[in-house]
Amino acid sequence: MSARSSGDSLDSAASVNGVAIIGAGPAGLSALHQLLTSSQSLKIEMIDSQVRIGGQYWRHQEGSEFPAIDFDPRKNSAQSHEITWHLASTVWQIEKLEGGFRIHLASNVGDVTSSVEVEKIIIATGASERTLPFKNWTAPGVMSAGALQSLAKEYQVIPGKRICIVGSGVFAMPVAKSIKETAKKMGTEVEVTIIEAQSMTRWWRNSLAFLLNPSKIFEACGFLIFMKVNGVKRISKRMVRGVKIEAGGIVGLNVARVRSDLRPERGVEFLPGDLVATSFGFIPDMTLASILGLERRELSGDVVVVVNANQRTSIDGIWAAGEITGIGGHELAITEGAIAARDLLQRRSPLLKWRRVRQRLFTRGLTKIYPVSNRWVESLDDADIVCRCEEVTAGEIKESAHQLGADSARTAKLFTRAGMGLCQGRICQRNVKEIIDFVRSDGKSASDPNRETVRPIGGVVTLGGLSD
Amino acid sequence: MAKSFSFNGDGINFQSGDSVAAALIRSGYRALRRTRFAGQERSIFCGIGQCFDCLVIIDGKANQRACLVPAKEGMQVEFQEGAGKA
Numbered sequence: 139m140s141a142r143s144s145g146d147s148l149d150s151a152a153s154v155n156g157v158a159i160i161g162a163g164p165a166g167l168s169a170l171h172q173l174l175t176s177s178q179s180l181k182i183e184m185i186d187s188q189v190r191i192g193g194q195y196w197r198h199q200e201g202s203e204f205p206a207i208d209f210d211p212r213k214n215s216a217q218s219h220e221i222t223w224h225l226a227s228t229v230w231q232i233e234k235l236e237g238g239f240r241i242h243l244a245s246n247v248g249d250v251t252s253s254v255e256v257e258k259i260i261i262a263t264g265a266s267e268r269t270l271p272f273k274n275w276t277a278p279g280v281m282s283a284g285a286l287q288s289l290a291k292e293y294q295v296i297p298g299k300r301i302c303i304v305g306s307g308v309f310a311m312p313v314a315k316s317i318k319e320t321a322k323k324m325g326t327e328v329e330v331t332i333i334e335a336q337s338m339t340r341w342w343r344n345s346l347a348f349l350l351n352p353s354k355i356f357e358a359c360g361f362l363i364f365m366k367v368n369g370v371k372r373i374s375k376r377m378v379r380g381v382k383i384e385a386g387g388i389v390g391l392n393v394a395r396v397r398s399d400l401r402p403e404r405g406v407e408f409l410p411g412d413l414v415a416t417s418f419g420f421i422p423d424m425t426l427a428s429i430l431g432l433e434r435r436e437l438s439g440d441v442v443v444v445v446n447a448n449q450r451t452s453i454d455g456i457w458a459a460g461e462i463t464g465i466g467g468h469e470l471a472i473t474e475g476a477i478a479a480r481d482l483l484q485r486r487s488p489l490l491k492w493r494r495v496r497q498r499l500f501t502r503g504l505t506k507i508y509p510v511s512n513r514w515v516e517s518l519d520d521a522d523i524v525c526r527c528e529e530v531t532a533g534e535i536k537e538s539a540h541q542l543g544a545d546s547a548r549t550a551k552l553f554t555r556a557g558m559g560l561c562q563g564r565i566c567q568r569n570v571k572e573i574i575d576f577v578r579s580d581g582k583s584a585s586d587p588n589r590e591t592v593r594p595i596g597g598v599v600t601l602g603g604l605s606d
Numbered sequence: 607m608a609k610s611f612s613f614n615g616d617g618i619n620f621q622s623g624d625s626v627a628a629a630l631i632r633s634g635y636r637a638l639r640r641t642r643f644a645g646q647e648r649s650i651f652c653g654i655g656q657c658f659d660c661l662v663i664i665d666g667k668a669n670q671r672a673c674l675v676p677a678k679e680g681m682q683v684e685f686q687e688g689a690g691k692a
Contacts, residue, residue, distance in 0.1 A: 187655065188654070188655070188674075189674070189676065194654060226674070246655065246671070246674050246675075266652065266654070266656050267652065276646055276648060276651075276659075277646075277647070278636035278637045278638070278647050278648060278649030279636055279649065280651070281649070281650055281651050281652075281653065282651060282652050282653060282657075284652065284653055284654060285650055285651060285652055285653025285654070285673070286653075288653045288654065288673075289628060289631060289650075289653065292623075292628075293621075293623070293624055293625070293628035293632070294621075294632075295628050295631050295632045297631050526648075526651070526657065526659060527657075527658060527659075528643075529641055529642075529643045529644050529646070559658070560658035560661075560669075561656060561657050561658045561659075564656045564657065565651075565652070565656070565657050
């Protein structure tokens, strides 16, 4: 990786024959914002799998803006630049060409394909939510906290009357807030309970990071006050063991007291509820990064893209920003996207780099407050489904390690089909890996971050679409 | 007049900007399909097109993600059994 900016502005130098930004979330939009300031006319391809821009963080209603970037890219006429929006499009393959790349796109239904050629790529594919399996987590009425937030915030749908959000991490708070705000707007009553695996007192561990990010103190206090005022209940040090179903409907969930490593203690308590949302943090979406063969490493249990100080990856002409370089939230993603685009334009970013140091310190601190150790596996019964697509149980995965010698999510997949279904392991791969690591007597991982997540095709494409 | 599509023949009203899944859940529906092996009912899970659990048949085409497909007037949506093949 040679990674120094020359200091000269590209604006007067050789032209760039096209830049693709893959992912129109906070990192991608922030990168776009920077590119638009270039005095050289740029051809920019903006690609996102969703119908709307904004990524998972800004799943706003149509017509709203992106406050933290302070511009609306759709309204920005940018006379001197040519922006093409490829929305509802999945990148399923990227070819390396002489001095550039060819990006193959498929529509979300997989049967309309196209391709674009660019010289440089900023990859910002973001993250998806992490969920852990438990009894009956496949039942209708159990969903990820992100799905619940999208229903409430984006569609004004409150899918239950007594909603329980179970898991670990800060995400439950904005979700609870969205539900309460939407319910208030609609004039309906909804009960919301947050069940958090960790203890609140763990926050003192992050005090230095808070002091360097004072806005986070206000943000945290704002949430706590909101929850108090709006009657959001909060239960700590409990983890879901299963959802209870009677007469076809969810009536509540069983929770058990857990230690900070998520090891369950004896006894369960019952909590009534008719909708269960679950969230255990986020997992970087590495599908395209691994197709490209970008160098990867492990960071607090996640596989992430290796980048240098200018967000450059191991491949010349490709930058990475946002969650795929390490889970860090939208503010860090905005900073990283800006640094990447500025480096592409051969501009320096000393202030942004200091901001990145501060923000990384904060988010890395959060992973210390909300660790997800693989002891959660102890809460699982052998009959519980782990791979939702192929309906593979925990017992089958454990057996593949005990009897067949599976030592990674990849080998377990070959024996059990876990991770081989339509979602291609996006939901279960990490959990399968942790089950395998947990049951192997040495407890160590045999996974290689540069092999584990490689898939030949990055999305759903029909054979008809392929042959076009 | 409210816009609507059909789900197994029932009329489902939707608002502009709704996904098929959002409109169905607002109307009180939960289960959208049954799995191939255990015949378990499934519904929306990730809500962002990654988990492929909210598969339905739309205008005769199986395996469509209800959370991604925008609701359209007159659309015919069906509960999907297994892989959605007759």
